[in-house]
Every structure is written in structure tokens, then in C-alpha cells.
Amino acid sequence: MSLQVEALTLTMKGHSQPLVGPLSWRLEAGQCMGLVGGSGAGKSLVADALFQALPAEIECQGRMTLNDAPLSPLSMALMPQSIEALDPLAPVTQQIRRFARRNAEAVDPTRLLAQVQLEAEAGALFPHQLSGGMARRVLLALTLATGADWLVIDEPTLGLDPTVADQLIQLLSTLKAQGKGVLLISHDLVRLIQVADEVMILASGQQVETAPVAAFDGSGGGLKHPFSRALWQAQQWTQNPLTIHQGDER
Numbered sequence: 001m002s003l004q005v006e007a008l009t010l011t012m013k014g015h016s017q018p019l020v021g022p023l024s025w026r027l028e029a030g031q032c033m034g035l036v037g038g039s040g041a042g043k044s045l046v047a048d049a050l051f052q053a054l055p056a057e058i059e060c061q062g063r064m065t066l067n068d069a070p071l072s073p074l075s076m077a078l079m080p081q082s083i084e085a086l087d088p089l090a091p092v093t094q095q096i097r098r099f100a101r102r103n104a105e106a107v108d109p110t111r112l113l114a115q116v117q118l119e120a121e122a123g124a125l126f127p128h129q130l131s132g133g134m135a136r137r138v139l140l141a142l143t144l145a146t147g148a149d150w151l152v153i154d155e156p157t158l159g160l161d162p163t164v165a166d167q168l169i170q171l172l173s174t175l176k177a178q179g180k181g182v183l184l185i186s187h188d189l190v191r192l193i194q195v196a197d198e199v200m201i202l203a204s205g206q207q208v209e210t211a212p213v214a215a216f217d218g219s220g221g222g223l224k225h226p227f228s229r230a231l232w233q234a235q236q237w238t239q240n241p242l243t244i245h246q247g248d249e250r
């Protein structure tokens with residue numbers, strides 16, 4: 001079981017220079033591919049392309065397949081970046097049931113809430129009654145309610161305190177262990193490498209490198225591209241200014 005992307009290229013209509021790509025990668029079931037890059041690198045457009053939801057002015061070329069058949073957006077589910085994707089007028093359980101309509105099997109909201117480490121009582125709450133961490137878990141529960149085996153998770157730790165962010169990453173590890181294939185888009189490289197198997201690095205829409213997580217170690221000497229090393233060192237510095245010493249720069 002694998003999701004394969006070959007030479008994905010996104011170009012503004014009437015322009016010759018691509019905004020993004022060409023990008024190629026392969027994601028196996030039970031694996032996680034991380035996608036990182038600076039702001040405006042093209043990460044959200046990649047997610048839009050997978051779901052055939054690109055803005056009308058952007059053209060898509062390349063091949064996207066699931067087990068060698070054309071990729072259907074219905075095979076995947078997106079956990080969006082913004083908690084504003086939740087319906088402010090519906091309690092959590094009702095929203096879970098809506099998403100479960102795509103799922104052939106009956107979905108038990110309480111079981112699903114437990115899966116994302118929320119109490120059954122959370123099902124009766126409206127979005128404005130949820131903390132940031134609870135809201136992100138509800139977004140993940142909606143994503144899982146679809147029953148999709150392939151998940152695109154966009155910035156799950158944004159704005160969360162470190163403990164809750166770590167718990168969410170742990171949840172993604174569990175999903176991976178259950179056989180889900182996960183594309184994880186995040187600026188939080190330090191946490192991303194706790195769950196990812198490989199990391200694709202974008203700079204201004206270009207795939208500068210796809211690196212195994214083992215390369216993100218020390219000062220990043222195992223990373224091939226200077227942009228990847230700079231990204232890694234900047235993240236380490238933000239997390240813990242004492243981790244980089246002048247002597248590591250070789």
C-alpha cells in the first residue's frame with residue numbers, strides 16, 4: 001500500500017516558472033512523511049493539490065497514485081490548520097457524525113473521542129467551549145471519523161503548549177502504528193522528527209532534499225543541502241539555545 005507522487009508541479013496560469021515543484025515522494029502505509037519549509041514555500045498548495053482543491057488560477061501537473069491507481073481525494077482526510085474549520089454552531093458529537101457519513105462503518109463518537117484522549121463529555125461541547133488543545137484533538141477526531149487510511153495533517157501543534165503538543169505527536173505515532181499513512185506538514189521540526197520516517201524540505205517551492213530523520217542530529221551534518229541544515233539549526237536554537245556550539249559548525 002503506497003501513495004506515490006511523481007513530478008508534482010504547480011504553476012500559475014500564464015506563467016512558465018512553477019510556484020511549486022517538481023516534487024516526488026512515496027509514502028507507505030504505516031509511515032509518516034514530514035513536509036517542512038519556510039513560510040510561502042508551498043506546503044499548503046501541496047495539500048490542496050492532493051485534495052484536488054487548488055485555486056482555479058493554479059495548474060497542476062504530475063502523477064498522484066494510490067496503489068498504482070489514480071489518487072482519489074476520498075481516500076484521504078485532511079486535518080486542517082485552523083480550528084476555525086470547526087462549525088461554531090454544532091456540538092462536537094454532531095460534527096463527528098457529519099464526517100462519519102463518508103465512512104461505511106458506523107462510528108461511535110465516544111470511542112473516537114477516547115482515541116484522541118478526550119472525555120465523552122467533550123462531545124456535548126460547542127467549539128467556543130474547547131481549549132486550543134481540545135479543539136485540535138476534535139479536528140483530529142473529525143479526520144479519523146472519515147475512516148480514511150491516508151491522513152494529511154496540517155500544523156497540528158500550532159499554538160499549543162509543549163505538553164499538549166507532545167501528546168498530539170504521540171497520538172500521530174499511535175495512528176501510524178495502526179497502519180495509517182501520514183503526511184505531516186509542520187514548522188515544528190523538532191517535534192515532527194519524533195513521528196516522521198522521512199522529511200521533505202521545501203525552499204521556495206523546490207524540493208531541496210528528502211532526508212531520513214536520522215539526518216536531523218547534532219548540527220545536521222547528515223543533511224545534504226545548506227538550506228536543510230540552516231532550517232534544522234534555527235529550530236534547535238529556538239528550542240534550546242545551548243544545543244549549538246561554535247565547534248559544531250564543521
Ligand SMILES: Nc1ncnc2c1ncn2[C@@H]1O[C@H](COP(=O)(O)OP(=O)(O)OP(=O)(O)O)[C@@H](O)[C@H]1O
Pocket residue numbers: 012019037038039040041042043044045046055057058
Ligand atoms: N491562489 C494563489 N494565487 C497565487 N499565488 C498563490 C496562491 N496561493 C498561494 N500562492 C503562492 O504560492 C506560494 C506557496 O504558498 P503556500 O500557501 O502553499 O505556502 P506555505 O508553505 O503553506 O506557507 P505557510 O507556511 O506560510 O502557510 C506562495 O508564494 C504564495 O504566495
